Amino acid sequence: DTEVTQTPKHLVMGMTNKKSLKCEQHMGHRAMYWYKQKAKKPPELMFVYSYEKLSINESVPSRFSPECPNSSLLNLHLHALQPEDSALYLCASSQAGTSGIGPDTQYFGPGTRLTVL
Amino acid sequence: RKEVEQDPGPFNVPEGATVAFNCTYSNSASQSFFWYRQDCRKEPKLLMSVYSSGNEDGRFTAQLNRASQYISLLIRDSKLSDSATYLCVGRGPYGGATNKLIFGTGTLLAVQP
Numbered sequence: 356d357t358e359v360t361q362t363p364k365h366l367v368m369g370m371t372n373k374k375s376l377k378c379e380q381h382m383g384h385r386a387m388y389w390y391k392q393k394a395k396k397p398p399e400l401m402f403v404y405s406y407e408k409l410s411i412n413e414s415v416p417s418r419f420s421p422e423c424p425n426s427s428l429l430n431l432h433l434h435a436l437q438p439e440d441s442a443l444y445l446c447a448s449s450q451a452g453t454s455g456i457g458p459d460t461q462y463f464g465p466g467t468r469l470t471v472l
Numbered sequence: 473r474k475e476v477e478q479d480p481g482p483f484n485v486p487e488g489a490t491v492a493f494n495c496t497y498s499n500s501a502s503q504s505f506f507w508y509r510q511d512c513r514k515e516p517k518l519l520m521s522v523y524s525s526g527n528e529d530g531r532f533t534a535q536l537n538r539a540s541q542y543i544s545l546l547i548r549d550s551k552l553s554d555s556a557t558y559l560c561v562g563r564g565p566y567g568g569a570t571n572k573l574i575f576g577t578g579t580l581l582a583v584q585p
Contacts, residue, residue: 403572443513459571463515
């Protein structure tokens with residue numbers, strides 16, 4: 356089973372709201388990722404967690420705050436977003452994390468389509 | 473120069489055609505490569521990993537040439553259901569991170585009846 360689940364599927368929020376995106380995997384993967392994807396563009400990496408520790412932050416604005424409560428869960432807390440933050444937010448997971456061994460395939464969840472008004 | 477480059481297309485081909493996508497990468501230290509497929513408004517799904525020895529999965533054949541830093545994907549006997557964006561993807565090390573994926577811009581394939 357290579358399933359990554361994400362909730363909610365769609366989210367509309369105002370610029371003053373606080374919301375959270377959730378991601379879950381039960382494949383025993385030790386690396387989890389957040390990506391942002393705008394229309395007709397490839398996914399852009401935002402954050403990487405390896406073994407529940409933040410290992411990569413791609414200079415993402417602080418209005419996006421990731422959290423990894425345990426090895427199966429990844430959250431993205433949103434606060435004071437801008438309309439240009441509207442995008443598809445994808446979560447992914449992979450097995451090996453930072454070991455560099457093997458292809459370490461990443462599997463993506465269905466995404467949360469976020470609209471900021 | 474982008475780290476992973478591919479022709480954005482679109483490639484418009486008739487059903488049954490053979491179509492080839494090419495991709496080049498600039499970081500010779502890149503460890504692994506993949507082709508992902510992404511349907512409109514859906515998530516990327518792994519199509520296949522790419523190995524230097526070449527690998528085949530049904531109608532799909534992928535090839536990696538490390539000397540030329542070139543990756544290819546061949547689709548034989550195209551089906552309508554093959555219509556999608558095909559993403560060429562490289563995996564680290566990028567900036568020292570071994571599990572960072574770098575995506576090409578994607579190539580749009582439209583198979584016509």
